[in-house]
Amino acid sequence: MRGLAGSNYEEGNGIGCAHLLEHFHTSKLFYKQKINKIINYGGRITGTTSRDDVAYLVKSLKEYYQFSLDYLLEIFLEKKFEESFIVQIKNNIIQEIRQNINDPKKYIMRLAYQNLYPGQRFSKFNTGDENDIKNLKIDSIYSFKRDRYSPDNFVITACGDIDPKLFIQTIKSFFVKNVYKKSNKIKKLKYKKNKQLKILIQKNEDSDQVHLKIDFYGVSSSNKSKYAYLLLSKILKNKLLKSIQNYNSKFYIPTYSIDVNSFSSNTYGLLGAYICMEDKYLNPFIEIFRKTLISLSRRKISSSELNAVKNNIYCDLIFNLEKTSLASDFYSELYLYDSAVKSHSDELNNYLICQASSIQKAAQNFCKQKPKITILTNNTVMMAPKIIWK
Template identity: 20%
Template sequence: MYFRGELKNGIKVIMEKIPYIKSVSVGVFINVGTKDESENNNGISHFIEHMIFKGTEKRDAKDIAKEIDNLGGQMNAFTSSEYTCYYVRVLDKHLTTAVDILSDMLNNPKFSEEDIANEKRVILEEINMYLDSPEDVVFDMIHEIMFKGTPLSFPVLGTKETVKNLDRKTLIDYYNKYYRPDNMVITVIGNYNEKEIIDILNNYFSRKPSCKNIVRDKSSSLPSLKPCILGKQREFEQVNFCLGTEGIKRDNEEKYSLYIINNFFGGSVSSILFQKIREERGLAYSVYSTPVSFKNAGIFTIYAALSNKEILNVARLIKEEIIKFKKNLIGKSDLLKLKEQLKSSYILEMESTFGRMLEIGSSELLTGDALTLEEVLNKINKVSLDDIKRVTEKIFDSSKFNIAYVGNISNIEDTNAKLKEIFFS
């Protein structure tokens, strides 16, 4: 059972008390991410996330780190395509101190020129690290082609050029535009005093005045689903291959059918792809499928890391298994087992206060309707064989396939032509 409320300045709050544990997780979700960026300022959402940890007038960066360490707590943040999250996990007796630190960081960042210059160097190294990860590179490529023409095609970290060009005024203007009460959700999960918690949050978070809602273009996040193949030559040891197709957006109940299909097709060690490509043929170490849901769109991806000599063989196997799967759909007994598997994994994920905080906070921020554990389990139970058939036809429509790969491929044009023949002929 969730408690929903609102602070004096309009910040939405959603909380769940778990009295039998000794910890509490607090998350502050800001409705800002890559989706709000342009080609010129790409990476700014992530850059500001870094700057929030660089200190305030009251605390410098070292003070923040020390205070959290002294509590024995954990504090971190991340930026995604759709939102930015700052979170802290501490013992329940340290809740007020943790909220004080978190609110000070978010409400009073310094944005000093020295810190900005230093953090540019840090983030440029982060980009270098990312570019050395072929798995990350190929997923950026699939987003680039599937969301072409929209901000969701941009990398979360930005590019080296856009990061270098960010200045203090640009950062502060962007911060002031998005870090505001109407654009935030605070989530508190764990053991807390129900009589005191709203007063604590109001005391530290309601100092920032309320303002008018941000107007967004809701259509800008919809993906382009025209078939496309993008290959890049890089001196990696393996080829990293990704097939992307239409998925299910975040607030569409068909996503539960997709989760079931995913577990059966490529999302588990007993799945079709893992067993066929890795266990039976030994063609890849890492092979899996995964659904990604955004507020206004969704994609479904199939990934494999393999020898450059095997890319076409693995592509043929993936295509064969897709065809077989469409002809021999999940049966009644398998559906029951898959529902239990999905429900179990969801329950285990929600056992963690962090996992619970993340799921509840992001859902409340993006859809305004975070479901309880029982509500999610009921929706999984309601998935029918007809639902599975309908979603299968949707995601495995080859006219919407997009392919990206990166690795040591000698002839990109020839490989593209052969992949086109495999998937689109």
């Protein structure tokens, strides 16, 4: 079950509500009877909170799937929050925040949003920071749930050996017994982009390596350019690995990590690169990245290169959809965001028909942007004046 109740819908003193409610709804301490019934029959429950939405996933054997559905639907019911229970959840979230800060890769991913969307809800951690959680009031949590946890803001998808008619009948009977007031129509969130080159350097005394993130604005999930953007990210990564190896054989060793991804959500998208390296390679890598992106904007990708990347994406999606949990997750995003794509075969076809010229155009679009560069290092004084993007 996925709904429009992510952290970017938080306002004022309500920062942290989205993630806290996810913890609340997946806690055995509160939904003890419902959750234990699922777990006792071998089921599993997980929750995730993103910027745009919240998702609850329940896996169970087909004989007991109605227990899962019963639990998910009860999330919509209003329940009283005990102060002691809220304090316990807050403490758990604070520990989660600290763990993420202690993980350089996770930490820099969160810091990057400060560069991309300064002064907006986006610029803070998805979870909120420690002070946000400590200062969060019960009234704010109630208010967020009333505003966002309405059936018309959510979709339920199911994948597996079930009876569709019985599945739908169970849902309908639940909503006949429980009357809900429809929420106000949610306006599509809009964000102010930073058009300037921006560099954020954060001190990280616990690491001898530099963690670097280079980000560009992408497109939302409803934009057809997302297919070319994802293909470009895969090709860009392959090119970077070759360029690094040509620059210095010692630069490319197994302990280093490099990743390039294009991400599209309901209201925004990003293309970003991450690498961990010795500080002496920071400026050379930024220059390699810049030149590689420019080269992709000036020439079309070869057919063999493009087909190899398409095959990789095709197989990844097919393999993922073999898992019922990932298939259900995939369709929940499609239907929540009212995408024109209504099946995985349509999605696959959009990648397969994407032309080399579209990928070249995507690279040109990114070359027109000034990137947002985020750095975690223990040597900020030395590196601050050297970061240059021509």
